[in-house]
Every structure is written in structure tokens, then in C-alpha cells.
Amino acid sequence: MTRPALEGLLFDGRTAAAAPVRVLIEEGSLLVTAPDGAVLHRRPLSGLQVSEPFASAPRQVTLPGGAVVEVADGAGLTTALAAAGRPATLVERLQQRWPAAAVSLLAAVALLWAGYVHGLPAAVRLIARSLPGDVERRLGEGALELLDGRLLRPSALPEAEQREAEERLAAAARLGAPGLRFQLVFRSAARGPGVNAFALPGGTIVLLDELVRRTGGDDRLVAVVGHELAHVSRHHATEALLRAAGVGAAASMLWGDFSGQAASVPAVLAMLAGSRAAEREADEEAVRFLAAAGRTARPMIEALCLLAAASAEQGDPRLPDLLSTHPDVGERLARLGAPEAACGAAAP
Ligand SMILES: [Zn+2]
Structure with a gap:
């Protein structure tokens, strides 16, 4: 025809x-x-x-x-x-129909979003967990060097007090996290009271004087360190750094002059600000740590109450405080099976 x-x-x-x-x-x-x-x-x-x-x-x-x-x-x-x-x-016919085109577009956007939300964190987690220990330690040393010049000062705690805390924490770690490499360092906050602690890549846990002063004699410090050790064993700080700075920037910080780069300050602060998921994981791990070290979850609840009270005091706004970057204290207490009102009874 x-x-x-x-x-x-x-x-x-x-x-x-x-x-x-x-x-x-x-x-x-x-x-x-x-x-x-x-x-x-x-x-x-x-x-x-x-x-x-x-x-x-x-x-x-x-x-x-x-x-x-x-x-x-x-x-x-x-x-x-x-x-x-x-x-x-089929493709040509679908292209002629705007609902099909809209659905394809939405599917493409959803796929990209899923890749960004799930693919990127998964890749970052994989990289953080497969970095050689030496590389992570170098990142941690660089971060500490940088913080020392800016946000941290040498510890003013008497030597004996530092050794006593170290020994008690090492004894708890032998039971709670056997085989995990870490080192405690004592510092004071350049500004504010600094009831704070944080884990750096490679296993360095920074304990600020005021936290040790207020908790040194009891198990709340053990609970806080149990929480930080969970960050260490799960490479959370390295993961946060890679997420914030990107692999390329982290590499240049590693092989360049880490402490000399002012641009790396925000990256280091981002390193210390854990994600909500990481904090929940570390809280749960802290309770397991306490149990393995022969303690109840009570010190963890009391430590959270102390942090809640301390965050109300004027801290150094530049340092991510243990609480503001963490999920809401009420939520964290609820997860530990304690209502927020428990702080009234437990607060020091
Ligand atoms: Zn944390």
C-alpha cells in the first residue's frame, strides 16, 4: 500500500x-x-x-x-x-507519554539519591575500615597537633591523677575491649570548662581535664571511655573525616603538612562530630563495654546526665561538645532504658 x-x-x-x-x-x-x-x-x-x-x-x-x-x-x-x-x-512509545517520562525521571533521581545516601557512606565506611593502621594513626597525630595549637592546652591535672585514671581505664579496657589499641591523652580546653572527650583516628582518646576532675573517681569516666573506644574500633572519626573532607583532601592532609593547613580545621571538627547513627552505636557499645568490665549500665546513664548538665554551662563553642553533636540526651537515655527524669536522681 x-x-x-x-x-x-x-x-x-x-x-x-x-x-x-x-x-x-x-x-x-x-x-x-x-x-x-x-x-x-x-x-x-x-x-x-x-x-x-x-x-x-x-x-x-x-x-x-x-x-x-x-x-x-x-x-x-x-x-x-x-x-x-x-x-x-517501547522506549519511543514511553518517551511520547509524559507520565512515563516523569516516572523515569523520578526513578533516575531516586537512584541517584540512593547512591548518594547509601552508596557514598558505604564506600566511605569501606575505605575507613581498610586504611592501614599507620595511616589512621598519622591522621590522628596530625589532628591532635592541629587542635593543640588552637583549641586545646596542656593538661593541668596532677600527674598522679592522670596515672590513676589511666590505670583504671586500662583495666576496664582489658575486659571490655580486649586487644583494641588505644592511647589516652590528657588536655584542657583552651576556653570554657571542657567536660569533654573525643576519639581521633588511630585510637587516640583525648580526655579533657574537667571531665576527669568530675568523673575520675567513679565509673562515669569508664562509661565515657567505653563510648569513645567504640568510635575507635569502628573507625568513626576516620569515616567522618573522609565524609567531610573527601578522600582527596584527607590524602593531602596525610601527606602534606596537616597541622599547617588552616583549611583542615573544619575537617577536624567535622571528624569529631559523629553522626547520630555512630553515637547510638557507641552508646550501645559502651553498655556492652561496662557489662564486660563487670559494671551495670548505670554509669553510662549518669555520664549522660553529667554531660547534659555540663552542656548548659558555657563551653568552648568551637569544640563540638559531647552532647550537642550527639542525639538528644532524652532519646539516648530512653534507649538505655532510663527516662530523662532519671537525671534528677543520678546527677552529681
Ligand atoms: Zn560519641
Whole structure:
């Protein structure tokens, strides 16, 4: 069956000139004819290369030898092809329907989002966990060096008090986290009371004087260190650093002059601000740590109460305090099976 011819322009692929032609479909072939009716091209419909159809755009048919014929009435060509038994492909038909296009777009966005939300953290976790111990320790040393110059001062705690805390914590760690490498360092906050502690990559746990002063004689310090040791064993600080600074920046901090880079200060602060998920994990781990070290969960609850009270005091706003960067204290207490009101009874 012959259908009415469509107007077209033939580009021969060698010159820029366009020649007016007619395009018609006849006996399973696409014919391109000159205005005088001479057949210029005859192509079987099967295997015909036609550009994507759009509602009101021309379509191009690719011909042998680099020639292209452009049909201004693209929709007419689509109809003619379909009538001749060459229906639009599934993709072409979907493209014509905006709900399908919208669904595809949403699916693509959802996929990208899932990749960003789940793929990136998973990749970062994998990198953080597979970094050699020496590399993590170097990152930790660099971070401490940087903090020492800016936010931290040497500890003012008497040597004996430091040794006593160290011995008690080491004894608890032998039971609660056997085999885990860590080292405690004592510092004071450059500003504010600093009832604080944090874990750096590679196992360095920084204990600030005021935390040790207020908890040194009891198991709340053991609970806080149990929490920090969980950050160490799960490489949370390295993970947070990679997330905040990116792998490239972390590498340049590692091999460049870490402490000399002012730009790395925000990265280090981000390193100390754990994610909510990491904090929950560390809280749960602290309770297990306490149990393995022969204690109840009570010191953890009391430590949270102390931190809640201390965060109300004016701390150094530049240092992420143990609480503000953590999930809400009420939520954390509830997870430990203690209502927030428990602080009233437990507070020192
Ligand atoms: Zn934490």
C-alpha cells in the first residue's frame, strides 16, 4: 500500500546543500524520490535508522554513504512507519507519554539519591575500615597537633591523677575491649570548662581535664571511655573525616603538612562530630563495654546526665561538645532504658 508522500530535505553528506525530496513508504521499503519522481534511495523498513520521534520535531532517516533525509512532518513519518508495520519501539512509545517520562525521571533521581545516601557512606565506611593502621594513626597525630595549637592546652591535672585514671581505664579496657589499641591523652580546653572527650583516628582518646576532675573517681569516666573506644574500633572519626573532607583532601592532609593547613580545621571538627547513627552505636557499645568490665549500665546513664548538665554551662563553642553533636540526651537515655527524669536522681 502506498501512502501519501511526505516532504523532505536530502543532505548528501558531502555538501551542506539540501535538496527537496519526497519520502514515501511502499511495499515494506522507504523511498526517497526527486521532485520528478526519480527514485534516489530505496531502503527496507527493517533495519532502517530513524532518529527518535518527538511530538512536533522533524525526524531524520540515515541513508547509506552518510546521506540523511530530514522529514519535517516527524509525526507523519511515525504514523506512516507504524501503518507499514514498523511500530514505535517501547522506549519511543514511553518517551511520547509524559507520565512515563516523569516516572523515569523520578526513578533516575531516586537512584541517584540512593547512591548518594547509601552508596557514598558505604564506600566511605569501606575505605575507613581498610586504611592501614599507620595511616589512621598519622591522621590522628596530625589532628591532635592541629587542635593543640588552637583549641586545646596542656593538661593541668596532677600527674598522679592522670596515672590513676589511666590505670583504671586500662583495666576496664582489658575486659571490655580486649586487644583494641588505644592511647589516652590528657588536655584542657583552651576556653570554657571542657567536660569533654573525643576519639581521633588511630585510637587516640583525648580526655579533657574537667571531665576527669568530675568523673575520675567513679565509673562515669569508664562509661565515657567505653563510648569513645567504640568510635575507635569502628573507625568513626576516620569515616567522618573522609565524609567531610573527601578522600582527596584527607590524602593531602596525610601527606602534606596537616597541622599547617588552616583549611583542615573544619575537617577536624567535622571528624569529631559523629553522626547520630555512630553515637547510638557507641552508646550501645559502651553498655556492652561496662557489662564486660563487670559494671551495670548505670554509669553510662549518669555520664549522660553529667554531660547534659555540663552542656548548659558555657563551653568552648568551637569544640563540638559531647552532647550537642550527639542525639538528644532524652532519646539516648530512653534507649538505655532510663527516662530523662532519671537525671534528677543520678546527677552529681
Ligand atoms: Zn560519641
